[in-house]
Amino acid sequence: MSIPDPAISFVTEHGILLEFVAAGSSVIEPALQQRLCQLATLLREHSHTGPLLCDIVTAPGSLLLVLHDGRTARRLLRHAETLWRASAQQSIDARIVTVPVMYGGECGPDLEQAASLCGMSSTKFVERHAAGNYFVQSLGFMPGFAYLGGLDPQLHIKRKDTPSARVAAGSVAIGGSNTGIYPSESPGGWHIIGRTSVTLFDAHAQQPCLLQPGDTVRFIAQKENP
Protein backbone atom coordinates (compact mmCIF):
# COMPACT_ATOMS: atom_id res chain seq x y z
CA MET A 1 0.00 0.00 0.00
CA SER A 2 1.35 3.42 -0.85
CA ILE A 3 0.87 6.32 1.48
CA PRO A 4 0.81 9.83 0.05
CA ASP A 5 3.09 12.57 1.34
CA PRO A 6 1.15 14.69 3.79
CA ALA A 7 -0.34 18.11 3.18
CA ILE A 8 1.36 20.52 5.58
CA SER A 9 -0.30 23.61 7.01
CA PHE A 10 0.09 25.92 9.98
CA VAL A 11 -3.01 25.66 12.17
CA THR A 12 -1.61 28.25 14.59
CA GLU A 13 1.82 29.90 14.50
CA HIS A 14 3.23 27.06 16.64
CA GLY A 15 0.95 24.24 15.41
CA ILE A 16 1.62 22.30 12.20
CA LEU A 17 -1.01 19.99 10.79
CA LEU A 18 0.11 17.02 8.70
CA GLU A 19 -2.83 15.56 6.77
CA PHE A 20 -2.34 12.17 5.18
CA VAL A 21 -5.85 11.70 3.83
CA ALA A 22 -7.36 13.60 0.91
CA ALA A 23 -10.13 16.07 1.78
CA GLY A 24 -13.47 14.41 1.24
CA SER A 25 -12.26 11.02 2.38
CA SER A 26 -13.34 9.60 5.69
CA VAL A 27 -11.88 6.13 5.38
CA ILE A 28 -8.72 5.51 7.37
CA GLU A 29 -6.64 2.47 6.54
CA PRO A 30 -5.54 0.87 9.82
CA ALA A 31 -2.01 0.52 8.42
CA LEU A 32 -1.82 4.27 7.75
CA GLN A 33 -3.12 5.15 11.20
CA GLN A 34 -0.64 2.74 12.80
CA ARG A 35 2.19 4.45 10.97
CA LEU A 36 0.94 7.89 12.03
CA CYS A 37 0.85 6.80 15.66
CA GLN A 38 4.33 5.37 15.28
CA LEU A 39 5.61 8.59 13.73
CA ALA A 40 4.19 10.50 16.71
CA THR A 41 6.07 8.22 19.11
CA LEU A 42 9.30 8.49 17.11
CA LEU A 43 9.09 12.29 17.01
CA ARG A 44 8.39 12.45 20.73
CA GLU A 45 11.29 10.17 21.63
CA HIS A 46 13.92 11.32 19.12
CA SER A 47 16.64 13.49 20.64
CA HIS A 48 16.54 15.95 17.72
CA THR A 49 12.78 16.43 17.63
CA GLY A 50 11.48 15.69 21.16
CA PRO A 51 12.86 18.90 22.70
CA LEU A 52 11.23 21.02 19.97
CA LEU A 53 7.74 19.68 20.68
CA CYS A 54 5.16 20.54 23.35
CA ASP A 55 2.52 18.14 22.11
CA ILE A 56 1.66 15.81 19.25
CA VAL A 57 -2.03 15.13 18.78
CA THR A 58 -2.98 12.09 16.75
CA ALA A 59 -6.31 12.33 14.92
CA PRO A 60 -7.80 10.09 12.21
CA GLY A 61 -5.53 10.58 9.19
CA SER A 62 -3.63 13.53 10.65
CA LEU A 63 -1.04 14.65 13.17
CA LEU A 64 -0.92 18.02 14.90
CA LEU A 65 2.63 18.94 15.90
CA VAL A 66 2.76 21.68 18.53
CA LEU A 67 6.13 23.42 18.75
CA HIS A 68 7.61 25.50 21.53
CA ASP A 69 8.71 27.91 18.83
CA GLY A 70 7.11 27.93 15.38
CA ARG A 71 10.38 29.05 13.82
CA THR A 72 11.82 25.55 14.28
CA ALA A 73 9.14 24.14 11.94
CA ARG A 74 11.45 23.65 8.99
CA ARG A 75 13.99 21.74 11.09
CA LEU A 76 11.28 19.58 12.64
CA LEU A 77 9.69 18.77 9.28
CA ARG A 78 13.03 17.70 7.84
CA HIS A 79 13.50 15.19 10.67
CA ALA A 80 9.86 14.12 10.44
CA GLU A 81 10.30 13.28 6.77
CA THR A 82 13.35 11.12 7.50
CA LEU A 83 11.57 9.32 10.33
CA TRP A 84 8.46 8.85 8.17
CA ARG A 85 10.46 7.22 5.36
CA ALA A 86 12.37 5.03 7.81
CA SER A 87 9.12 3.89 9.43
CA ALA A 88 7.95 2.38 6.11
CA GLN A 89 10.57 -0.33 6.45
CA GLN A 90 9.68 -1.23 10.01
CA SER A 91 7.02 -3.71 10.97
CA ILE A 92 4.77 -2.40 13.69
CA ASP A 93 4.08 -4.34 16.83
CA ALA A 94 0.94 -2.85 18.30
CA ARG A 95 0.31 -3.31 22.00
CA ILE A 96 -2.81 -5.45 22.56
CA VAL A 97 -5.19 -4.45 25.34
CA THR A 98 -8.12 -6.69 26.23
CA VAL A 99 -11.20 -5.09 27.76
CA PRO A 100 -13.85 -7.23 29.50
CA VAL A 101 -17.40 -6.00 28.76
CA MET A 102 -20.82 -6.74 30.22
CA TYR A 103 -23.09 -6.30 27.19
CA GLY A 104 -26.76 -5.29 27.36
CA GLY A 105 -29.16 -4.96 30.27
CA GLU A 106 -28.46 -2.18 32.74
CA CYS A 107 -24.89 -1.90 31.43
CA GLY A 108 -25.92 -1.46 27.80
CA PRO A 109 -29.34 0.22 27.74
CA ASP A 110 -29.19 0.92 23.99
CA LEU A 111 -28.14 -2.59 22.88
CA GLU A 112 -31.61 -3.79 21.82
CA GLN A 113 -32.27 -0.67 19.78
CA ALA A 114 -28.80 -0.66 18.23
CA ALA A 115 -29.22 -4.30 17.19
CA SER A 116 -32.62 -3.65 15.64
CA LEU A 117 -31.25 -0.59 13.77
CA CYS A 118 -28.68 -2.96 12.26
CA GLY A 119 -31.34 -5.61 11.57
CA MET A 120 -29.91 -8.34 13.75
CA SER A 121 -30.54 -9.99 17.10
CA SER A 122 -28.72 -8.58 20.11
CA THR A 123 -26.86 -11.88 20.53
CA LYS A 124 -25.56 -11.63 16.97
CA PHE A 125 -24.73 -7.94 17.48
CA VAL A 126 -22.66 -8.67 20.60
CA GLU A 127 -20.93 -11.58 18.87
CA ARG A 128 -19.86 -9.31 16.03
CA HIS A 129 -18.78 -6.43 18.26
CA ALA A 130 -16.69 -8.73 20.45
CA ALA A 131 -15.14 -10.41 17.40
CA GLY A 132 -13.50 -7.19 16.18
CA ASN A 133 -9.86 -6.17 16.31
CA TYR A 134 -9.96 -2.45 17.01
CA PHE A 135 -7.21 0.11 16.90
CA VAL A 136 -6.92 3.35 18.83
CA GLN A 137 -7.08 6.08 16.15
CA SER A 138 -6.90 8.96 18.59
CA LEU A 139 -7.96 10.16 22.01
CA GLY A 140 -10.15 13.21 22.48
CA PHE A 141 -13.55 14.51 23.62
CA MET A 142 -12.41 13.99 27.22
CA PRO A 143 -9.20 12.67 28.79
CA GLY A 144 -8.79 8.98 27.97
CA PHE A 145 -11.70 8.75 25.50
CA ALA A 146 -10.36 6.54 22.69
CA TYR A 147 -11.83 6.61 19.19
CA LEU A 148 -11.54 3.00 18.05
CA GLY A 149 -11.39 2.24 14.34
CA GLY A 150 -12.04 -1.11 12.71
CA LEU A 151 -15.75 -1.41 13.53
CA ASP A 152 -17.65 -3.95 11.37
CA PRO A 153 -19.46 -1.81 8.74
CA GLN A 154 -22.71 -3.62 9.57
CA LEU A 155 -22.51 -2.19 13.09
CA HIS A 156 -22.17 1.47 12.04
CA ILE A 157 -24.97 3.52 13.63
CA LYS A 158 -25.60 7.26 13.33
CA ARG A 159 -25.24 9.16 16.63
CA LYS A 160 -28.36 9.82 18.69
CA ASP A 161 -30.36 12.88 17.68
CA THR A 162 -30.51 13.96 21.31
CA PRO A 163 -27.50 13.09 23.45
CA SER A 164 -28.10 11.36 26.77
CA ALA A 165 -27.56 13.67 29.71
CA ARG A 166 -25.71 11.03 31.67
CA VAL A 167 -23.57 8.17 30.40
CA ALA A 168 -21.95 5.98 33.08
CA ALA A 169 -18.17 5.68 33.36
CA GLY A 170 -16.89 2.60 31.50
CA SER A 171 -19.77 2.62 28.99
CA VAL A 172 -18.90 0.92 25.69
CA ALA A 173 -20.60 2.73 22.86
CA ILE A 174 -20.98 3.11 19.10
CA GLY A 175 -21.07 6.45 17.27
CA GLY A 176 -20.99 6.38 13.47
CA SER A 177 -18.08 4.24 12.28
CA ASN A 178 -16.30 4.32 15.66
CA THR A 179 -16.70 2.41 18.85
CA GLY A 180 -15.33 3.75 22.13
CA ILE A 181 -15.41 3.70 25.92
CA TYR A 182 -16.45 6.61 28.18
CA PRO A 183 -13.66 6.96 30.79
CA SER A 184 -15.84 8.94 33.20
CA GLU A 185 -19.45 9.90 33.58
CA SER A 186 -20.51 12.53 31.07
CA PRO A 187 -23.25 13.47 28.62
CA GLY A 188 -22.91 11.57 25.35
CA GLY A 189 -24.54 11.00 21.98
CA TRP A 190 -23.31 7.48 21.27
CA HIS A 191 -25.35 4.28 21.62
CA ILE A 192 -24.44 2.51 24.87
CA ILE A 193 -24.18 -1.25 24.34
CA GLY A 194 -22.20 -2.40 27.38
CA ARG A 195 -19.93 -1.47 30.24
CA THR A 196 -16.44 -2.36 31.43
CA SER A 197 -15.10 -2.14 34.96
CA VAL A 198 -11.51 -1.31 33.90
CA THR A 199 -10.20 2.20 34.66
CA LEU A 200 -9.45 4.11 31.46
CA PHE A 201 -8.20 7.39 32.88
CA ASP A 202 -6.66 8.27 36.22
CA ALA A 203 -4.99 11.69 36.33
CA HIS A 204 -3.00 10.62 39.40
CA ALA A 205 -1.53 7.41 37.93
CA GLN A 206 1.97 7.14 36.48
CA GLN A 207 0.40 6.13 33.15
CA PRO A 208 -2.83 8.15 33.21
CA CYS A 209 -4.42 6.39 30.22
CA LEU A 210 -5.00 2.69 29.68
CA LEU A 211 -5.22 3.16 25.90
CA GLN A 212 -2.62 4.97 23.78
CA PRO A 213 -2.85 5.97 20.12
CA GLY A 214 -1.83 2.96 18.02
CA ASP A 215 -2.90 0.26 20.52
CA THR A 216 -5.01 -2.70 19.44
CA VAL A 217 -8.12 -3.35 21.53
CA ARG A 218 -10.13 -6.55 21.91
CA PHE A 219 -13.41 -6.78 23.79
CA ILE A 220 -14.19 -9.93 25.76
CA ALA A 221 -17.89 -10.53 26.44
CA GLN A 222 -18.42 -11.35 30.11
CA LYS A 223 -21.14 -13.59 31.47
CA GLU A 224 -23.61 -11.92 33.79
CA ASN A 225 -22.72 -11.68 37.48
CA PRO A 226 -19.22 -13.11 37.26
Next chain:
Amino acid sequence: MIEVLLSSPLLTIQDTGRTGWRHLGVPCCGMMDDLALRLGNLLLGNDEGAAALEVTSAPVLLRFLQNSAIVLMGADMQASILEPDFANTRQQRLLTGFVYLLRAGECLRLNAAKTPGQRAMLMVRGGIDVPVVLGSRSTDIMNGFGGLQGRALHAGDKIPVGGHTNKPLPLKTGVRQHSWNHTLRVLTGPDFTRFDQRSCQALFEKSWMVTAQSNRMGLRLQGDSLRPHEPADQPSSRLLSIGVLPGLIQVPPDGHPILLAADAQTTGGYPAIASIISADLWQLAYMTSGTRVRFAKISLADAHGLARHQQQQLQRLRDALRLRGEAA
Protein backbone atom coordinates in the same frame (compact mmCIF):
# COMPACT_ATOMS: atom_id res chain seq x y z
CA MET B 1 -2.30 29.19 54.15
CA ILE B 2 -4.98 31.42 52.69
CA GLU B 3 -8.51 30.94 53.96
CA VAL B 4 -11.36 31.68 51.58
CA LEU B 5 -13.95 33.63 53.57
CA LEU B 6 -16.10 34.63 50.60
CA SER B 7 -15.83 33.01 47.18
CA SER B 8 -17.28 33.85 43.78
CA PRO B 9 -18.00 31.65 40.76
CA LEU B 10 -14.92 30.29 38.96
CA LEU B 11 -12.32 31.28 41.53
CA THR B 12 -9.66 28.72 40.56
CA ILE B 13 -6.01 27.81 41.04
CA GLN B 14 -4.08 28.08 37.76
CA ASP B 15 -0.48 28.05 36.57
CA THR B 16 0.90 27.98 33.03
CA GLY B 17 -1.11 24.83 32.26
CA ARG B 18 -0.46 21.26 31.09
CA THR B 19 1.64 20.45 28.09
CA GLY B 20 2.58 17.05 26.71
CA TRP B 21 -0.77 15.34 27.38
CA ARG B 22 -3.00 16.51 24.53
CA HIS B 23 -2.56 13.18 22.70
CA LEU B 24 -4.44 11.57 25.61
CA GLY B 25 -7.25 14.12 25.42
CA VAL B 26 -6.02 16.21 28.35
CA PRO B 27 -6.55 19.96 27.82
CA CYS B 28 -4.03 22.66 28.72
CA CYS B 29 -6.03 24.80 31.19
CA GLY B 30 -3.84 27.36 33.00
CA MET B 31 -4.21 31.09 33.59
CA MET B 32 -6.17 32.83 30.82
CA ASP B 33 -3.62 35.67 30.95
CA ASP B 34 -0.47 33.65 31.48
CA LEU B 35 1.71 36.64 30.65
CA ALA B 36 0.32 38.47 33.70
CA LEU B 37 0.97 35.36 35.79
CA ARG B 38 4.61 35.33 34.72
CA LEU B 39 5.11 39.05 35.36
CA GLY B 40 3.57 38.87 38.83
CA ASN B 41 5.58 35.81 39.78
CA LEU B 42 8.82 37.42 38.61
CA LEU B 43 8.15 40.43 40.79
CA LEU B 44 7.62 38.16 43.81
CA GLY B 45 10.79 36.17 43.17
CA ASN B 46 8.68 33.06 42.47
CA ASP B 47 9.17 30.53 39.72
CA GLU B 48 7.65 32.21 36.70
CA GLY B 49 5.06 29.47 36.29
CA ALA B 50 4.11 29.22 39.99
CA ALA B 51 0.40 28.64 40.63
CA ALA B 52 -1.83 31.57 41.54
CA LEU B 53 -5.53 32.42 41.74
CA GLU B 54 -7.63 33.37 38.74
CA VAL B 55 -10.50 35.61 39.80
CA THR B 56 -13.42 35.73 37.38
CA SER B 57 -15.96 37.59 39.47
CA ALA B 58 -16.17 39.46 42.75
CA PRO B 59 -16.61 40.08 45.64
CA VAL B 60 -13.96 37.75 47.05
CA LEU B 61 -12.59 37.87 50.61
CA LEU B 62 -9.40 36.03 51.56
CA ARG B 63 -7.68 35.82 54.94
CA PHE B 64 -3.90 35.36 54.92
CA LEU B 65 -2.92 33.18 57.86
CA GLN B 66 0.75 34.21 57.78
CA ASN B 67 2.75 37.25 56.70
CA SER B 68 2.47 37.32 52.92
CA ALA B 69 3.47 39.22 49.81
CA ILE B 70 1.06 39.49 46.87
CA VAL B 71 0.79 40.97 43.40
CA LEU B 72 -2.49 41.59 41.59
CA MET B 73 -2.59 41.67 37.80
CA GLY B 74 -5.29 41.85 35.17
CA ALA B 75 -8.55 43.74 35.64
CA ASP B 76 -8.61 46.26 38.50
CA MET B 77 -10.87 44.62 41.09
CA GLN B 78 -10.80 47.65 43.46
CA ALA B 79 -8.92 45.61 46.02
CA SER B 80 -8.29 46.63 49.60
CA ILE B 81 -6.50 45.22 52.65
CA LEU B 82 -8.59 44.90 55.82
CA GLU B 83 -7.30 44.59 59.35
CA PRO B 84 -7.90 41.23 61.07
CA ASP B 85 -11.03 42.41 62.89
CA PHE B 86 -12.49 43.99 59.70
CA ALA B 87 -12.90 47.25 61.68
CA ASN B 88 -10.54 49.19 59.48
CA THR B 89 -9.34 49.22 55.93
CA ARG B 90 -5.57 49.48 56.11
CA GLN B 91 -5.01 50.13 52.43
CA GLN B 92 -7.43 50.96 49.66
CA ARG B 93 -7.28 50.78 45.89
CA LEU B 94 -4.34 48.44 45.46
CA LEU B 95 -2.58 48.93 42.14
CA THR B 96 -2.03 46.10 39.72
CA GLY B 97 1.60 45.20 39.11
CA PHE B 98 2.93 46.18 42.56
CA VAL B 99 3.93 44.10 45.58
CA TYR B 100 1.83 44.48 48.74
CA LEU B 101 2.64 42.98 52.12
CA LEU B 102 -0.02 41.55 54.40
CA ARG B 103 0.44 40.68 58.06
CA ALA B 104 -0.84 37.38 59.42
CA GLY B 105 -4.61 37.58 59.90
CA GLU B 106 -5.19 40.45 57.50
CA CYS B 107 -7.69 40.06 54.68
CA LEU B 108 -7.71 40.94 51.02
CA ARG B 109 -11.00 42.07 49.60
CA LEU B 110 -11.60 42.13 45.85
CA ASN B 111 -14.62 44.29 45.32
CA ALA B 112 -15.62 44.29 41.66
CA ALA B 113 -14.17 44.67 38.21
CA LYS B 114 -15.27 47.79 36.33
CA THR B 115 -16.36 45.49 33.54
CA PRO B 116 -17.87 42.36 35.09
CA GLY B 117 -16.35 39.14 33.73
CA GLN B 118 -12.88 40.55 33.14
CA ARG B 119 -10.40 38.46 35.04
CA ALA B 120 -7.79 39.28 37.66
CA MET B 121 -4.80 37.22 38.77
CA LEU B 122 -3.60 37.06 42.36
CA MET B 123 -0.01 35.89 42.77
CA VAL B 124 1.36 35.05 46.23
CA ARG B 125 4.99 34.84 47.28
CA GLY B 126 5.93 31.14 47.39
CA GLY B 127 3.12 30.22 44.95
CA ILE B 128 -0.03 28.20 45.64
CA ASP B 129 1.19 24.78 46.72
CA VAL B 130 -1.41 22.21 45.70
CA PRO B 131 -0.24 18.82 44.32
CA VAL B 132 1.10 18.72 40.78
CA VAL B 133 -1.17 16.57 38.57
CA LEU B 134 0.11 15.67 35.08
CA GLY B 135 2.82 18.30 35.34
CA SER B 136 0.66 21.20 36.47
CA ARG B 137 -1.25 22.64 39.44
CA SER B 138 -3.96 24.08 37.18
CA THR B 139 -7.57 23.25 37.94
CA ASP B 140 -9.25 21.30 35.15
CA ILE B 141 -12.85 22.07 36.05
CA MET B 142 -14.38 20.09 33.18
CA ASN B 143 -12.53 16.91 34.05
CA GLY B 144 -12.31 17.42 37.80
CA PHE B 145 -8.62 17.22 38.64
CA GLY B 146 -5.77 19.57 39.52
CA GLY B 147 -6.05 22.66 41.71
CA LEU B 148 -7.91 22.00 44.95
CA GLN B 149 -9.81 18.72 44.44
CA GLY B 150 -10.36 19.57 40.77
CA ARG B 151 -12.92 22.26 41.48
CA ALA B 152 -13.44 26.00 41.92
CA LEU B 153 -12.79 27.34 45.44
CA HIS B 154 -15.54 27.61 48.04
CA ALA B 155 -15.85 29.63 51.22
CA GLY B 156 -14.06 27.67 53.95
CA ASP B 157 -11.31 26.30 51.71
CA LYS B 158 -7.77 26.62 52.99
CA ILE B 159 -5.24 27.11 50.20
CA PRO B 160 -1.67 26.01 50.93
CA VAL B 161 1.13 28.44 50.05
CA GLY B 162 4.68 27.30 49.24
CA GLY B 163 7.86 28.28 51.05
CA HIS B 164 10.23 31.00 49.84
CA THR B 165 13.57 32.66 50.52
CA ASN B 166 13.76 35.89 52.48
CA LYS B 167 15.33 37.96 49.74
CA PRO B 168 14.02 41.55 49.84
CA LEU B 169 11.21 42.37 47.41
CA PRO B 170 11.08 45.41 45.11
CA LEU B 171 8.32 47.40 46.80
CA LYS B 172 8.68 50.63 44.88
CA THR B 173 8.82 49.41 41.32
CA GLY B 174 6.14 47.51 39.53
CA VAL B 175 5.42 45.75 36.28
CA ARG B 176 3.01 47.06 33.70
CA GLN B 177 -0.21 45.17 33.05
CA HIS B 178 -0.50 44.99 29.28
CA SER B 179 -3.52 46.98 28.17
CA TRP B 180 -6.06 45.21 26.05
CA ASN B 181 -7.69 46.71 22.98
CA HIS B 182 -9.84 43.74 21.90
CA THR B 183 -8.13 43.65 18.51
CA LEU B 184 -6.70 40.20 17.94
CA ARG B 185 -4.05 39.59 15.33
CA VAL B 186 -4.70 36.35 13.46
CA LEU B 187 -3.26 33.99 10.88
CA THR B 188 -5.57 32.49 8.30
CA GLY B 189 -6.19 28.82 9.07
CA PRO B 190 -6.12 25.61 7.02
CA ASP B 191 -9.84 25.92 6.19
CA PHE B 192 -9.85 29.64 5.28
CA THR B 193 -10.36 28.85 1.60
CA ARG B 194 -13.47 26.81 2.35
CA PHE B 195 -15.32 30.05 3.07
CA ASP B 196 -16.86 32.31 0.45
CA GLN B 197 -15.29 35.66 -0.35
CA ARG B 198 -17.89 37.66 1.53
CA SER B 199 -17.22 35.63 4.70
CA CYS B 200 -13.45 35.96 4.35
CA GLN B 201 -13.83 39.76 4.12
CA ALA B 202 -16.39 39.93 6.92
CA LEU B 203 -14.00 38.20 9.31
CA PHE B 204 -11.60 41.15 9.11
CA GLU B 205 -13.94 44.04 8.36
CA LYS B 206 -16.78 43.47 10.82
CA SER B 207 -16.69 43.61 14.58
CA TRP B 208 -17.77 40.56 16.54
CA MET B 209 -19.62 40.49 19.83
CA VAL B 210 -18.75 38.02 22.58
CA THR B 211 -21.92 36.23 23.75
CA ALA B 212 -22.89 35.07 27.23
CA GLN B 213 -22.33 31.44 26.14
CA SER B 214 -18.60 31.90 26.59
CA ASN B 215 -16.32 30.25 29.10
CA ARG B 216 -12.75 29.03 29.61
CA MET B 217 -13.27 26.42 26.86
CA GLY B 218 -14.30 28.85 24.19
CA LEU B 219 -15.68 32.30 23.45
CA ARG B 220 -18.69 32.35 21.17
CA LEU B 221 -19.02 35.33 18.88
CA GLN B 222 -21.99 36.87 17.14
CA GLY B 223 -21.92 39.13 14.11
CA ASP B 224 -21.96 38.23 10.48
CA SER B 225 -22.58 34.61 9.60
CA LEU B 226 -19.56 32.91 8.02
CA ARG B 227 -20.55 30.59 5.17
CA PRO B 228 -18.67 28.05 3.10
CA HIS B 229 -18.64 28.31 -0.70
CA GLU B 230 -21.98 27.91 -2.50
CA PRO B 231 -22.83 25.52 -3.96
CA ALA B 232 -21.22 23.56 -1.17
CA ASP B 233 -18.65 21.55 -3.09
CA GLN B 234 -17.11 20.74 0.27
CA PRO B 235 -18.98 19.73 3.40
CA SER B 236 -19.34 22.52 6.00
CA SER B 237 -17.69 20.35 8.62
CA ARG B 238 -14.52 18.36 8.20
CA LEU B 239 -15.26 14.69 7.69
CA LEU B 240 -12.48 13.87 10.13
CA SER B 241 -11.61 15.60 13.38
CA ILE B 242 -8.17 17.18 13.69
CA GLY B 243 -6.09 18.17 16.71
CA VAL B 244 -7.10 21.65 17.91
CA LEU B 245 -5.46 24.23 20.20
CA PRO B 246 -6.30 27.32 22.23
CA GLY B 247 -6.32 30.30 19.87
CA LEU B 248 -7.95 28.46 16.99
CA ILE B 249 -11.08 30.07 15.52
CA GLN B 250 -13.61 27.40 14.57
CA VAL B 251 -16.79 27.93 12.61
CA PRO B 252 -19.64 25.49 13.31
CA PRO B 253 -22.44 25.09 10.72
CA ASP B 254 -24.44 27.99 12.24
CA GLY B 255 -21.72 30.35 10.94
CA HIS B 256 -20.91 31.94 14.32
CA PRO B 257 -17.21 31.65 15.18
CA ILE B 258 -15.87 30.13 18.39
CA LEU B 259 -12.48 31.20 19.81
CA LEU B 260 -10.92 28.23 21.55
CA ALA B 261 -9.52 29.17 24.96
CA ALA B 262 -7.34 27.58 27.65
CA ASP B 263 -9.69 24.70 28.57
CA ALA B 264 -10.45 23.80 24.92
CA GLN B 265 -10.88 20.14 23.99
CA THR B 266 -8.00 18.49 22.12
CA THR B 267 -9.72 17.44 18.87
CA GLY B 268 -12.51 18.96 16.80
CA GLY B 269 -14.19 18.76 13.44
CA TYR B 270 -15.37 22.31 12.72
CA PRO B 271 -13.47 24.17 10.01
CA ALA B 272 -10.59 26.27 11.37
CA ILE B 273 -10.85 29.62 9.58
CA ALA B 274 -8.03 31.40 11.46
CA SER B 275 -5.96 31.41 14.65
CA ILE B 276 -5.11 34.10 17.19
CA ILE B 277 -1.36 34.68 17.46
CA SER B 278 0.23 33.62 20.73
CA ALA B 279 1.34 37.18 21.55
CA ASP B 280 -2.35 38.25 21.72
CA LEU B 281 -3.92 35.17 23.29
CA TRP B 282 -3.80 36.66 26.81
CA GLN B 283 -6.42 39.22 25.72
CA LEU B 284 -9.13 36.53 25.87
CA ALA B 285 -8.97 36.89 29.68
CA TYR B 286 -10.59 40.32 29.33
CA MET B 287 -13.26 39.52 26.77
CA THR B 288 -16.61 39.15 28.36
CA SER B 289 -20.25 39.05 27.33
CA GLY B 290 -20.85 42.11 25.13
CA THR B 291 -17.20 42.84 24.29
CA ARG B 292 -16.69 43.83 20.64
CA VAL B 293 -13.74 42.06 19.05
CA ARG B 294 -11.92 42.77 15.81
CA PHE B 295 -9.51 40.59 13.88
CA ALA B 296 -6.45 41.85 12.00
CA LYS B 297 -4.63 39.59 9.56
CA ILE B 298 -0.85 39.29 9.84
CA SER B 299 1.76 37.03 8.26
CA LEU B 300 3.29 33.91 9.79
CA ALA B 301 6.71 35.59 9.87
CA ASP B 302 5.26 38.57 11.77
CA ALA B 303 3.53 36.23 14.24
CA HIS B 304 6.82 34.47 14.92
CA GLY B 305 8.54 37.85 15.29
CA LEU B 306 5.94 39.07 17.79
CA ALA B 307 6.18 35.86 19.82
CA ARG B 308 9.93 36.34 19.97
CA HIS B 309 9.55 39.98 20.92
CA GLN B 310 7.34 38.99 23.85
CA GLN B 311 9.99 36.48 24.99
CA GLN B 312 12.64 39.20 24.80
CA GLN B 313 10.55 41.58 26.89
CA LEU B 314 10.19 38.91 29.56
CA GLN B 315 13.91 38.29 29.44
CA ARG B 316 14.61 41.99 29.95
CA LEU B 317 12.39 42.01 33.02
CA ARG B 318 14.13 38.90 34.39
CA ASP B 319 17.52 40.59 33.93
CA ALA B 320 16.37 43.87 35.45
CA LEU B 321 14.91 42.16 38.53
CA ARG B 322 18.01 40.04 38.96
CA LEU B 323 20.28 43.11 38.81
CA ARG B 324 18.09 44.86 41.38
CA GLY B 325 18.27 41.77 43.61
CA GLU B 326 22.06 41.76 43.38
CA ALA B 327 22.26 45.47 44.17
CA ALA B 328 20.04 45.13 47.25
